[in-house]
Amino acid sequence: DIQMTQSPSSLSASIGDxxxxxxxxxxxxxxxxxxxxxxxxxAPKFLIYAASSLQSGVPSRFSGSGSETVFTLTISSLQPxxxxxxxxxxxxxxxLTFGGGTKVEIK
Amino acid sequence: QDQLVESGGGVVQPGGSLRLSCAASGFTFTTFDMHWVRxxxxxxxxxxxxxxxxxxxxxxxxSVKGRFTISRDNSKNTLYLQMNSLRAEDxxxxxxxxxxxxxxGYASDIWGQGTMVTVSS
Numbered sequence: 340d341i342q343m344t345q346s347p348s349s350l351s352a353s354i355g356d357x358x359x360x361x362x363x364x365x366x367x368x369x370x371x372x373x374x375x376x377x378x379x380x381x382a383p384k385f386l387i388y389a390a391s392s393l394q395s396g397v398p399s400r401f402s403g404s405g406s407e408t409v410f411t412l413t414i415s416s417l418q419p420x421x422x423x424x425x426x427x428x429x430x431x432x433x434x435l436t437f438g439g440g441t442k443v444e445i446k
Numbered sequence: 447q448d449q450l451v452e453s454g455g456g457v458v459q460p461g462g463s464l465r466l467s468c469a470a471s472g473f474t475f476t477t478f479d480m481h482w483v484r485x486x487x488x489x490x491x492x493x494x495x496x497x498x499x500x501x502x503x504x505x506x507x508x509s510v511k512g513r514f515t516i517s518r519d520n521s522k523n524t525l526y527l528q529m530n531s532l533r534a535e536d537x538x539x540x541x542x543x544x545x546x547x548x549x550x551g552y553a554s555d556i557w558g559q560g561t562m563v564t565v566s567s
Contacts, residue, residue, distance in 0.1 A: 340508075371551040375491070382541055382557035383483075383491065389550035426491055430551030433505040435481075435493040 341365050341429050345438035351446040358414040360441045362427035367407045371431035374403055374412045377440075378423045386425075387412065417443070448472040448556045450542050455561030462532050462565070468525040468542030468558055475523040476500075479545035481554050482516060482527050484538035484563075492538075495527070496545070496552060509535075532565045539563075 342365035352358050362372065370390040375383040385394050387403040390410055400415045414421055422445055427438040454466040468480070482494040495506045495516040504516050515528040525542050539562050543554035 373551075373553045375554075377491075382560055383554075384557075385546075385553065385555045388546060388548055388553040388555075392550075394555060428491075428493070428553075430553060433496070434507040435496070435552060437491045437493065440490045 340434055341368060341432060341436055343427055343429055343436050343438040345425075345427055345441050347441060348439060349442040349444060351444050352417050353446045354417055354419060356417045356446075358417050358421075358443060360412045360425055360427075360443075362405075362410045362412070362438050364408045364410075364429055364431075368429045368431035370406050371429055372403070372405065372410045373428045373430060374401075375426045375428065376421075376423045377426065383426065414443075448544065450544060450556060450558035452540065452542050452558040452561040455540065455563045457564045457566060458532055459567050460533060460565055463528070463530045464532065464563060466527040466529070466540055466542075466561060466563070468527075470523045470525065470544070473544065473556075475518075476520045478547055479552065480516075480518060480525045481543040481545060481552070482525075483541045483543055483554065483557075484536075485541070485560075486535075486538045489538075494540070497525070529563070532563075534565050537563060537565045 344363045372390045374387040377383040391403045497516045513531045539560040541560045544556040546553040546555040
């Protein structure tokens with residue numbers, strides 16, 4: 340199985356900050372990488388697919404990049420509604436696997 | 447608008463069985479692969495299974511193989527997860543999710559609200 344490792348596991352940031360979350364795959368997954376946002380008690384929300392393609396309706400302050408084994412999710416200017424936990428997921432092969440999550444908290 | 451509504455969760459004893467359902471609306475159910483994803487209390491997301499749009503192929507995480515069965519009834523726009531031989535470690539919120547139908551692998555673009563399964567004596 341492909342292991343996905345996210346860093347950091349949590350971070351504190353202020354409104355307006357630029358935030359970057361890293362996701363590493365245990366083997367090359369090309370661009371088969373998705374990102375999700377989850378708020379407490381809610382279902383995950385789909386943000387990005389194919390490493391860098393923004394899902395329709397997702398604000399443009401979210402962006403994704405990377406390929407092979409290293410990927411990043413960037414929030415260019417953190418907004419109050421962005422405080423949540425973010426997960427990466429590889430879709431290169433089954434079983435699909437998620438990273439452990441990165442909790443973005445208010446500083 | 448695309449919507450998924452899960453049902454069937456509850457409390458069950460170890461070794462017991464439960465069947466989850468996921469009713470889909472707002473999109474052409476018959477043309478999309480569908481997933482189950484779970485989340486244990488206070489833990490991260492864990493993908494469980496996927497079924498092809500026509501029901502002809504399924505994939506599972508190893509820990510549920512032989513115990514769980516994903517299926518669908520395209521005439522009823524409904525996805526199922528039959529869970530047998532349940533263990534304490536299966537305790538989680540179970541989400542059904544629609545696949546994006548993307549050329550670059552699977553991706554879950556629409557999620558239900560989740561249904562809680564508790565395995566406890």
